[in-house]
Amino acid sequence: MHTRFCTFVNKKIKVKLLLLLFIVPFVNIPAKNNLSNQLSQEATISLLTCAPGEELYSVFGHTAIRVSDPENEIDLVFNYGTFDFNTPFFYLKFGHGNLDYLLSVSPFKRFMREYFMTNRSVWEQELSLSESQKESLFRDLIVNAQPQNRAYQYDFFYDNCATRVADIVLEQYSSDRVNFSTENIPVSLTFREAIHPYLEKQPWTKFGIDLILGAPADAQTDSASIMFLPDYLMGQFSGIRIDDTENLVAATNILLDLSDYSEYKAADWWSPTTTLWVLFILIALWSFTEQKGKGKLKVFDFILFSAVSLLGIVIFYLSWISNHQVTSPNWNLLWANPFWILLVTNVKYIYRKLFCFLQGVALVIFLVVMAAGIQYFPYESLPVILLLIVRGFFSCHLQLK
Incomplete structure (x- = not known):
């Protein structure tokens, strides 16, 4: 999860255990840019999945939705993983678990620039939506991005930047039409076990997180709930079939491949x-x-x-x-x-x-x-x-x- 603001947060907030569970970046919402126009036939809507980063706030990766329509000069990223640092009693609300998280909108180029600067790869999955579904999804995103609608109560496992994206996309279909593949998730994986691989390079953080997470973290995930993590959301979307006849994902591309530059190793001697x-x-x-x-x-x-x-x-x-x-x-x-x-x-x-x-x-x-x-x-x-x-x-x- 990205932003220049998070670098500031990482330096100023020393409660790393809470940061790992709940911090996400803030992105300013630009002025409306053709948001009232209907999408053209050239428009595409895609899922963006961003690789985990080295910093604590980015260790689980990030998910967003891209709406691209060259004919109408629209290329925007809708991001559910943001908050307003100017919120009154920010730290108190952050620790108490009632800080509002926001849906924000940013230009696609700005979004990609920040991931390039932090050496994090970005994958794009173009969704095989009909024209009416694209219009419906775009309209829902615009409505959700309005000041009176953009805030929501964040929950790391059940309501975050990834689950919000999954929900708003899958709402375009009735539940009986969506068929999940069981090949993309491990069997009997708990929420805690799902996040452990992301923390292997930060053993002290992993230890602290395991101490403050309670018994609910040991509940079993399923095909839907595992999508709280961006990587699993990308994997699940790639296996979803609509009516057993059509893939949800029409095409997958890597927009930014920085895997050779993102490796780092934590010290083992003082684990x-x-x-x-x-x-x-x-x-x-x-x-x-x-x-x-x-x-x-x-x-x-x-x-x-x-x-x-x-x-x-x-x-x-x-x-x-x-x-x-x-x-x-x-x-x-x-x-x-x-x-x-x-x-x-x-x-x-x-x-x-x-x-x-x-x-x-x-x-x-x-x-x-x-x-x-x-x-x-x-x-x-x-x-x-x-x-x-x-x-x-x-x-x-x-x-x-």
Whole structure:
């Protein structure tokens, strides 16, 4: 998902976990340019699919609709993945999940220029629509782009730039006429599993996203819902047949092939798995020496319990207060909760003792939930949980004696 604005956002917004799920670019809507004219017989309407980028906001790619009519000098891109940065209380609404996302319109050349500048390939699928269907779709896009209609409540899995495009195109046909191919999607793929390949080169981001996504992310996708990702939307459209007689896509072309310039590799040596396991082993060994009076880990305990408590606050807010549908319920709250801070604060003995008991019960419940497959368990968090058990035991057992 593209734009110069997003570069600014990436520098200014440091909450990368939320950025990955919900940030999209802003494109100014130009003045009306022949939007009231009827399309000529030369007009084409196509799906544009843009390759994932290296930056966090672009990692899932992007989808838009192009309307091209040389006779009427129309060549526009309709983009459902935009927002207005000048929205009052922008950051508050962004975090809470009620920021309005917008359909915007931009010239095709400007759209392509930005993807060229960011080294991202663009594919075009020309749709085999009848003239009346092209007119209907173009009219719907114009109506949706009006100021009073262009805003909608964004949802990463169920209502985004890709699903909006899929819906408005497929609305040109009755549902019984559209036949999906099952060859273009993996069997039994969950929403979480669908996004994992895009995050392999950003392991820390992947780890964070898995922590804040709740059980809804582990629901199974189907032929329609998998189209929340641009790549899968392109794949599904290529296999759709209308009335089992006509392909939805008449032709596919690559407009911008920059695959040779878009490869990059993330550092492997400090991945979450390696870093956290090394940390656990070192701290666990140090903990036993501390018991013998050879070391002190009070500073580490403060950092560990404070960080996990802060993570618990974030997860709790996203799960039970915000409007984000994909973050609740989140069973990671059983181990990553705000109450760990009690172990490094001057609270009464009885409260510390009660927390130690309840947290032990919560960890047992968490293990049962994970074993039952109710929610995906990011294995990178295992050394963190073990750290909490070790340091929690020493904090509770030694300090409560």
